[in-house]
Amino acid sequence: MTSSYQQQLDAKxxxxxxQFSEYNMPALNVFASPENHFRMRAEFRIWHTEDDMFYAMFERDENQQKQVIRIDEFPIADQSINTLMPKLLHALKANPILSTRLFEVHFLATLKGEMLVSLVYRNALTAEWEVAAKTLSEQLDIKIFGRSRGQKVILTDDYVVEELQVFDRTYQYKQIESSFTQPNAQVCQKMLEWACNVAQHSDQDLLELYCGNGNFTLPLSTRFKRVLATELAKSSVYAAQWNIEKNNIDNIQVARLSAEEFTQAYNGEREFRRLQEAGIDITSYSFDTVFVDPPRAGIDDETLKLLQRFERIIYISCNPDTLHDNLKILSKTHKITQFALFDQFPYTHHVESGILLEKI
Structure with missing residues (x-):
């Protein structure tokens, strides 16, 4: 581990x-990232000059003015992205149909070797573009997805299928182009194993809020009798259901509800046709643990009150500040018994945390 990486990790x-010393936290369990080639996603602007085009990013100078930075390689991205970048750029430059008005290029890679490239344009995509893009897709053995204002062109798929290893089992995940997925797959595997370890084994049920595409849901299902997972975004619910079926798991139900809506349903304050249509009877569950992986804004007050009713809370956080704020309420009924730091985003200020809270 180089000194520069170790220094930034030590600072986190x-x-x-x-930040969390007031909660008498246990020793921090730290999960480091690979120093290079850890990101499975990369997005670049395409900068056009009179006689050239190149990948670009921006940074602000001392006057807060945006400066264009040419990107020929991107060491933090997966090696497959770095290998593809010059080949793709050369092919795009050679074909005016593909290069004209090209605005951005997004890469989505997997550990198993699949690659989806999204080409984003300022002009409409034509039939000629589809033919050229399909040819390029076959030449480079990648999936290509086209997008412009109000238009999406899917040549084959708009997703990749990732494989993540959790202990001795491999899980397959459909990762859709526009949906959130953990960008650091190797650290993600460590997060999944940590969550399973702190969950231990229960003869009762798990409630999961903000389940996304089922990233944590699948491996956690091995630790509980049944799992009820909730997610509001339709694309994520679809991906989660696909992932459950693909992995032959039969003890998970997914409810298309926000955390706030689930709280209302669980408290009997409101009935939801979405639950009835999915054949979900909340009252049939016996929960002892709740798992939450909320957005950066954290958890609303009513949902925090709901969490306080469970024996155990497993909380994955992408924002230490909102986690700290939420703990002001949760620490009234629970104590922190496990605390982990996952370095999902090396060389940035971002910190991913995991805590286990158990009822006092």
Whole structure:
């Protein structure tokens, strides 16, 4: 591990340890990232000059003015993305149908070797574009997805299928182009194993809020009798259901509800046709654990009150500040018994955390 990476990781550990010291937190369990080639996603602007085009990103100078930075390689991205970048750019430059008005290029890679490239344009995509893009897709053995204002062109698929190893089992995940997925797949595998370890084994049921595409849901299902997972975004619910079926798991139900809506349903304040149509009877579950992986804004007050009713809370956080704020309420009924730091985003200020709270 180089000194520069270790220094930035040490700084994060120091920051989290100091920020949460008031909660008498246990020793921090730190999960490092590979130093290079850890991101499975990369997005670039395409910068056009009179006689050239190249991948670009931006940074602000001392006057807060945006400066164009040419990107020929991107060491933090997966090696497959770095290998493809020059080949793709050369092919795009050679074909005016594909290069004209090209605005952005997005890469989505997997550990198993699949690659989806999204080409984003400022002009409408034509039949000629589809023919050229299909040819390029076959030449480079990649999936290509086209997008412009109000238009999406799917040549084969708009997703890749990732494989993540959790202990001795491999799980397959459909990852859709426009949906959120964990960008650091190797650290994600460590997160999944950590969550399973702190969950231990229960003869009762798990409630999961904000389940996304079922990233945590699938491996956690091995630790509980049944799992009820909730997610509002339709594309994520679809992906989660696909993933459940693909992995031959039969003890998970997915409810298309927000955390706030689930709280209303669980408290008997409101009935939802979506639950009835999915054949979900909340009252049939016996929950002892709740798992949450909320957005950066954290958890609303009513849902926090709901969480306080469970024996155990497993909380994955992408924002230490909202986690700290939520703990002001949760610490009244629960104590932190496990605390982990996952370095999902090396060389940035972002910190991913995991805590286990158990009822006092």
């Amino acid at each position: 550990v120091e920051r989290i340890t100091a």
